Amino acid sequence: MRAFDGKRSVGIFGLGILLIAITAIVSIMNGTKTISYGSVWDAFFYYDSDNLDHVIIRTSRIPRVIGALFIGAFLAVSGALMQGMTRNYLASPSIMGVTDGSVFVITLCMVFLPGLSSMSLIMYSLLGSAVGACLVFGLARLLPGGFSPITLAILGTIIGTFLGGVSAALSTYFQVSQNISFWFNARLYQMDPAVIKLSVPFAIVGLAIAMIVSRGVTALSLGDDMARGLGMNILWIKGLTMLSVVILTGISVAIAGKIAFVGLIVPHITRYLVGQDYKRIVPFAALIGGLFLAWCDLISRFLNHPFETPIGVVTALFGVPFFLYLVKTRGGGKVD
Template identity: 35%
Template sequence: MTNPFRIAAWGTAAAMLLIAMVLSVSLGSTIFSVSMIVDSIFHFDGSRDHIILRNVRFPRTIVTVLAGANLAVAGALMQAITRNVLASPGIFGINSGAAAVAVLLMVIYPQVTSSNLVFAAFVGGACAALIVYAMATAFKQTHMAVHLALTGVAIQAMLSAFTQTIIMFNEIQLDRILFWLAGSVSSRKWEHAAVLLKWSIPALLVAFTLGRSASVLSLGDSLAKGLGQRLALARGLMALIVIVLAGVTVSVTGPIGFVGLIVPHIARQLTGLDYRSVLPLSALCGALLLLLADLLSRYIVFPYETPVGIVTALIGTPFFIYLARRRKKEAKI
């Protein structure tokens, strides 16, 4: 892959992301012009339109961008750690684990703040990851990648059933929790954007510095050891970053699936196998994908909104089936 192609890929992704951000702020039940958006930033006059832009559209767009970047980078790191093209926070049950504990806390303590909900999501995501890995390693090593994915799907189903059971016994917040569980960036406020910014920016920066280690790990344990890579330390640090990125995203938006599965494949096709490029490009493409999915979700049943998690599931489910079938065929060769 030539350098001009990589430069073109980066430039195109960045330009499309900027356009998608403007469209995200502009489009909806009320459509705003670019001049109106600029005026709301530099010449705020307290009008209804300016208040909607500042307090509704801007935080929603920021939340969507950070959520997409977080999930995509988390998925790329997971695929490097496990050398498994089927890996992602959603498929491996991390999102469901984070959501289950977060919902439990919301039911027990309805006044819980977004800042505190993050820690519940961290605990749930970490526990789910440990359970999936422990159960998957109990199988024989044949088709290990598929076993990990199928175990993750099974654990995800179990945790989802647990979450639904919790909701059945507490219907006071039923509508709010069910919409959140479907994965939504609607009605996100500045406090949600602040939580994401607080955790996401440091975690993403650390993730980008792990690009070389991720590239070495993706080559296999034997070669990684030969190159001086400390496997346990590298995997542990990457796993921690994955849990932080996925956990904070779930605490704000609910469990949005398949972004972390799809985007790393796109990034590798555009920039090659070097994770020093794959990780930042995944962040760009993940933000772009979720912005486009959110824009589509606003018009599926207009004027009502569809949770963005449903849109990503419609896109991602066929992609997951395709990858699983291809992986199984490759294992037979």
């Protein structure tokens, strides 16, 4: 375990906050239309509704960077919790079918319950996350060796592909493909600021639960027997952990749709930097996850400038090689 003292922790966290501020400014200034720093300053403190740059900053660029930071943080924390709880280095919301469950239920809503309010959309997205998680982990419990990293990843991929296929078929048959495409192919530039605002209370609850169970997840990451030996209530910890994952993943999908690989990559980077204690992993994963997705969003604006590249393409450019690297170097082993 990597030594990690309190002063170093505060220093790195402070650096992370500074990087977030810099990232936010760079993100607000750059896009299809480049905006000067002076215009950004004026848009914050001397807003003019007749100034097109100010309108773009207030209605598009600011919600976009806030959404990217939020979603990256939520998915990174979710992935870290899943990897610690299952001791599975391949666990993440996108691989374990949690995000596909959200998209599936949102598709059902678009078909059978059109015109839902933003709050209803968030609630159904949370329900979908729970459905996806229950399907994958329920099937894993029924199979011999179902909780091994490779088997669980395969199950998650199968369930996710099935739910995605059914969602696509329903959206095509009922002619709502245009409406549902946002959740299949996340577009950060189309985020609704109202949904971001409504997601904040859920995010606070999800992150608070993550911090509450962090000590228990640290014990679980050492094995169930070790956790029992430390006096942990394993079922209670796992239940709260999955509740946090469902909340954080559900609101991420509700805000911007399905985004893969953030929850896979960032927890590994975080453990390398701060060690195995989830009291540190949870906040640092949130910090690094937000930065990671915000910079992926920036890259997406310039890969095919002036056109936008889907954010999922950018995260996959990092995620697929990282996934293959983990399978090659770690085989079927558990999280150390």
